[in-house]
Amino acid sequence: MDEKRNALFTAGMLAAILLVFLIADLFHGDRVYSEMENRLLTKRPELSRETFLTGEFMEAYEEYLTDQFVGRDKWVGLKTRMDILSGKKDINGVYLGRDDYLIEQHPAEMFSRQEEVKKAVQLRKLVEEWDARVMLVPTADNILTDKMPSHGACYDETRLLQEVREQVGERSYIDVYSVLWEHKDEEIYYRTDHHWTSRGAYYGYLAWTKETHSFLYPYNVDNMTTVSENFRGTLHSKVPVVGTRDIIQIFPETELRKVSVTYDFGRAATSFYEPGHLDTKNQYAYFLDDNHAFIEIETDYKTDRTLFLIKDSYANSMIPLLQPHYSRIYVLDPRYYNGSVSELMKQYEPEGGMDVLVLYNCVHFMEDFRY
Amino acid sequence: MVFSSVLFLFRFLPIFLICYFMVPQRMKNVILFLGSLVFYAWGEPVYVFLMLFSTVLDYSLGRLIDINRKNGSAKVFLGMSILVNVMILGFFKYADFLLQTVNGVFGTQIPLLGLPLPIGISFYTFQTMSYTIDVYRGEAKVQKNLLDFGVFVTMFPQLIAGPIVKYRQVQNDLHRRSVDVCRISEGAKRFVAGLAKKVLIANNMGELWKLVSGMESQSMSMLTAWMGILSFAFQIYFDFSGYSDMAIGLGTMFGFTFPENFNYPYISASVTEFWRRWHITLGSWFREYVYIPLGGNRKGLGRQILNILIVWMLTGIWHGAGFHFLFWGLWFALFLILEKLFFGRVLDALPKFMGRCYTWLVVLFGWVFFALETPGAIRGYLRAMFGMSGASLMDQQGLFLGREYLVLFLVAAIASTPLIKGLIQKLGSAGTGYSIALYRLGEKVIPPVLLLLSVAYVVDASYNPFLYFRF
Numbered sequence: 001m002d003e004k005r006n007a008l009f010t011a012g013m014l015a016a017i018l019l020v021f022l023i024a025d026l027f028h029g030d031r032v033y034s035e036m037e038n039r040l041l042t043k044r045p046e047l048s049r050e051t052f053l054t055g056e057f058m059e060a061y062e063e064y065l066t067d068q069f070v071g072r073d074k075w076v077g078l079k080t081r082m083d084i085l086s087g088k089k090d091i092n093g094v095y096l097g098r099d100d101y102l103i104e105q106h107p108a109e110m111f112s113r114q115e116e117v118k119k120a121v122q123l124r125k126l127v128e129e130w131d132a133r134v135m136l137v138p139t140a141d142n143i144l145t146d147k148m149p150s151h152g153a154c155y156d157e158t159r160l161l162q163e164v165r166e167q168v169g170e171r172s173y174i175d176v177y178s179v180l181w182e183h184k185d186e187e188i189y190y191r192t193d194h195h196w197t198s199r200g201a202y203y204g205y206l207a208w209t210k211e212t213h214s215f216l217y218p219y220n221v222d223n224m225t226t227v228s229e230n231f232r233g234t235l236h237s238k239v240p241v242v243g244t245r246d247i248i249q250i251f252p253e254t255e256l257r258k259v260s261v262t263y264d265f266g267r268a269a270t271s272f273y274e275p276g277h278l279d280t281k282n283q284y285a286y287f288l289d290d291n292h293a294f295i296e297i298e299t300d301y302k303t304d305r306t307l308f309l310i311k312d313s314y315a316n317s318m319i320p321l322l323q324p325h326y327s328r329i330y331v332l333d334p335r336y337y338n339g340s341v342s343e344l345m346k347q348y349e350p351e352g353g354m355d356v357l358v359l360y361n362c363v364h365f366m367e368d369f370r371y
Numbered sequence: 372m373v374f375s376s377v378l379f380l381f382r383f384l385p386i387f388l389i390c391y392f393m394v395p396q397r398m399k400n401v402i403l404f405l406g407s408l409v410f411y412a413w414g415e416p417v418y419v420f421l422m423l424f425s426t427v428l429d430y431s432l433g434r435l436i437d438i439n440r441k442n443g444s445a446k447v448f449l450g451m452s453i454l455v456n457v458m459i460l461g462f463f464k465y466a467d468f469l470l471q472t473v474n475g476v477f478g479t480q481i482p483l484l485g486l487p488l489p490i491g492i493s494f495y496t497f498q499t500m501s502y503t504i505d506v507y508r509g510e511a512k513v514q515k516n517l518l519d520f521g522v523f524v525t526m527f528p529q530l531i532a533g534p535i536v537k538y539r540q541v542q543n544d545l546h547r548r549s550v551d552v553c554r555i556s557e558g559a560k561r562f563v564a565g566l567a568k569k570v571l572i573a574n575n576m577g578e579l580w581k582l583v584s585g586m587e588s589q590s591m592s593m594l595t596a597w598m599g600i601l602s603f604a605f606q607i608y609f610d611f612s613g614y615s616d617m618a619i620g621l622g623t624m625f626g627f628t629f630p631e632n633f634n635y636p637y638i639s640a641s642v643t644e645f646w647r648r649w650h651i652t653l654g655s656w657f658r659e660y661v662y663i664p665l666g667g668n669r670k671g672l673g674r675q676i677l678n679i680l681i682v683w684m685l686t687g688i689w690h691g692a693g694f695h696f697l698f699w700g701l702w703f704a705l706f707l708i709l710e711k712l713f714f715g716r717v718l719d720a721l722p723k724f725m726g727r728c729y730t731w732l733v734v735l736f737g738w739v740f741f742a743l744e745t746p747g748a749i750r751g752y753l754r755a756m757f758g759m760s761g762a763s764l765m766d767q768q769g770l771f772l773g774r775e776y777l778v779l780f781l782v783a784a785i786a787s788t789p790l791i792k793g794l795i796q797k798l799g800s801a802g803t804g805y806s807i808a809l810y811r812l813g814e815k816v817i818p819p820v821l822l823l824l825s826v827a828y829v830v831d832a833s834y835n836p837f838l839y840f841r842f
Contacts, residue, residue, distance in 0.1 A: 010560060021826075066832065079831040152771055
């Protein structure tokens with residue numbers, strides 16, 4: 001009798017699980033987009049004679065059921081937790097590093113030597129034509145080596161940096177790697193996002209002033225303003241179960257003077273910062289309103305000098321620090337600009353010439369830089 | 372439709388179970404037959420008719436064999452059944468392979484057919500052949516009810532991946548079977564265990580194997596190569612035996628007793644033993660319908676060796692149309708023959724542990740031939756395993772992967788032995804209150820937990836996050 005009761009219990013539990021989720025799923029509406037996975041979910045496929053006979057419909061329908069299954073985010077979270085529990089340090093292309101650091105993975109052979117040389121030669125052309133300066137920022141896996149999981153592979157960016165240094169020459173090469181390495185124990189990268197922090201950007205600025213022999217504006221790294229304490233960045237999206245939150249800080253000195261920022265020849269703003277984004281998932285967009293093809297900045301510093309900056313999103317948090325040095329800063333992100341980079345530069349070059357700076361992280365540089 | 376999918380677990384299975392258990396006894400086969408057709412047609416909307424044709428044909432030939440038993444033409448009808456089944460299998464599975472081989476040898480340009488392989492065809496043709504042969508031999512009663520026979524052929528639990536059920540093993544169940552709550556619970560637990568084996572172990576092992584088999588073997592360290600093939604060994608075992616567990620479990624729930632298909636093959640101390648524990652129903656099919664009719668071991672040693680070679684060539688090629696499968700079969704034939712000749716006696720004299728190591732090595736190298744398709748890939752991988760690829764003994768990547776998968780390897784290793792089964796039996800049969808309480812608790816908690824965890828991995832299977840989003 002006891003045995004029968006137990007059997008009934010087990011069978012009943014299992015049947016209940018199937019039935020409860022079947023019914024819940026039937027009453028569960030479809031979503032277009034999963035914020036947690038940061039992707040579009042499959043829509044209900046259309047049934048037709050052909051798609052039925054080829055089996056395409058059935059395949060698409062199964063994908064649709066799986067994507068729209070009730071509680072999908074919870075299931076995915078449970079799976080990720082199980083993976084972490086089983087000792088995995090590589091979740092969806094992100095390393096679970098020490099001290100709660102999530103570190104974006106770049107495979108060791110991500111770019112070949114030839115690809116690096118090709119990009120460096122392109123860069124050299126720009127440098128020779130414009131006497132440009134080059135800042136390539138290593139990604140977190142190359143600097144936070146103490147935080148990396150044991151034996152975790154990474155794309156070694158020093159080979160690229162060495163190649164670039166040789167191609168563009170000492171005068172144009174700004175050594176960001178060394179200064180970040182020196183401060184690797186400080187909070188220079190976010191824990192949940194692939195960008196550097198404002199402190200990291202400050203050390204980049206330090207290297208820039210040193211190697212361009214510019215004066216050093218006295219930003220106080222010990223007196224930064226916190227604008228958010230609940231930032232969860234792009235890496236968190238790939239490992240959405242860790243509880244870590246980042247804080248976003250800025251240098252209050254950057255807000256002392258008026259500034260006018262024009263995005264993509266249209267909308268104008270009076271600050272480098274866009275607090276509206278702090279209420280969204282993508283809080284790094286606080287800096288210069290996320291990604292734009294072209295930004296024109298008029299500062300209140302009458303230096304009468306102009307900077308033309310070719311960059312990726314890493315630059316967004318460093319640009320405010322450059323304002324005391326320039327009256328005008330033009331910011332170009334070639335990913336979003338279809339025209340010729342050199343034409344645009346010629347168009348914006350003032351009578352007295354301008355400084356040109358290339359600022360990327362190493363991986364984005366390899367992927368997105370063009371000239 | 373596969374068992375480890377949202378569609379099966381949360382649509383087909385619950386709806387089918389409700390229908391099946393609601394209808395009266397005489398309607399159960401109707402539901403089982405219709406449900407199986409839906410199940411098969413979902414994946415094969417066209418080839419479902421091929422399966423029905425095969426069903427009707429073997430049903431009719433079975434009747435004809437029975438009617439003409441006295442007048443000698445029964446043999447003709449048996450011949451027809453075997454011929455048609457082998458031709459169907461040959462046409463869909465091996466035609467392109469043969470054409471390719473002919474083109475390769477004679478330099479001809481015969482265009483390939485490019486037909487997709489009908490799911491489960493290797494399984495159901497073997498099942499229907501077992502029927503007509505057994506009816507001819509008088510070992511099974513002829514089935515006069517087309518529906519009951521249709522249920523035997525198309526029954527969805529074992530339709531697409533076995534176990535290969537011989538007709539006489541279920542002939543009584545087809546007509547009359549009873550279930551009670553204990554059987555249903557046993558079957559459900561077995562199903563969940565199989566699902567967990569497939570989803571939690573095999574699929575994750577598969578990820579490691581996919582990674583390793585995608586690497587260049589020239590730069591692969593020895594550590595990575597061995598870990599890779601080990602992951603494949605575990606993947607194929609837990610995948611296949613998990614599927615068999617699910618099939619047997621479902622069968623149990625419906626009142627059928629299907630034959631066991633795996634019996635902890637990785638603890639075998641000889642290759643002979645391995646094949647008694649691995650894919651048992653296929654081995655027993657070939658033994659009964661090929662090896663023994665060829666004379667087995669009754670016609671002298673030379674003939675026995677030839678028979679072993681024939682059976683293992685067929686076993687190899689049964690797994691797929693490719694020379695590497697043929698080679699894989701012959702690889703095992705070699706060790707089976709050696710063990711027959713003298714090596715078996717050597718193994719008996721050695722400690723069991725050494726026999727296990729030897730068997731593991733034979734099986735692991737076997738999986739290299741099985742998993743990799745071209746001679747070049749096989750050679751490259753073997754070189755890496757022997758440390759001849761020029762890469763190091765172990766590298767950062769190998770060490771990293773080893774750490775990533777350590778827990779999974781441990782779980783798989785333990786689950787490959789009868790340890791857990793023994794523990795459960797010991798707890799369950801213990802008289803003391805403490806053990807039995809633990810057993811009762813485990814029985815209540817573990818199956819639902821395994822089911823929920825498996826569902827998480829099934830749902831996550833379509834999670835492919837963008838690799839390079841960064842805004």
